[in-house]
Amino acid sequence: MKIQGKMFLGLALFILIIAITYGVWSKEPVGTTALVLAFGLSVMIGFYLAFTARRVDALAQDNKEADVADEAGEVGFFSPHSWQPLSLAIGGAFAFMGVVFGWWLLFFSAPLLLIGLFGWVFEYYRGENRTQ
Structure with a gap:
């Protein structure tokens, strides 16, 4: 989860730079507002993932030596007969x-x-x- 948190925070930084550039260059409020809101959403997700990563055990995705099979196991229960x-x-x-x-x-x-x-x-x- 640490990697995803860093990725979303990096994405948020990129979106913020694009939002400022777009806002100064185009002077168009709707697109600028959408980019600023996308920045806020990326920050929220990145902060949540980084905050949660401290409280859970390290996952296989956080280990550079891990294999794909290290995260294998039961994912959840899915109802096979639901209409x-x-x-x-x-x-x-x-x-x-x-x-x-x-x-x-x-x-x-x-x-x-x-x-x-x-x-x-x-x-x-x-x-x-x-x-x-």
């Missing part, structure tokens, strides 16, 4: 089509999005998979 992403995808597609074709489509997309979201969050809190 909720399909509901979210259809609801999201209708929501974005509502922006294009008419806001009335949001009335059809909101229930699909809510069903998919609540179904996905509470998927393992009902039926045979419920924890006791």
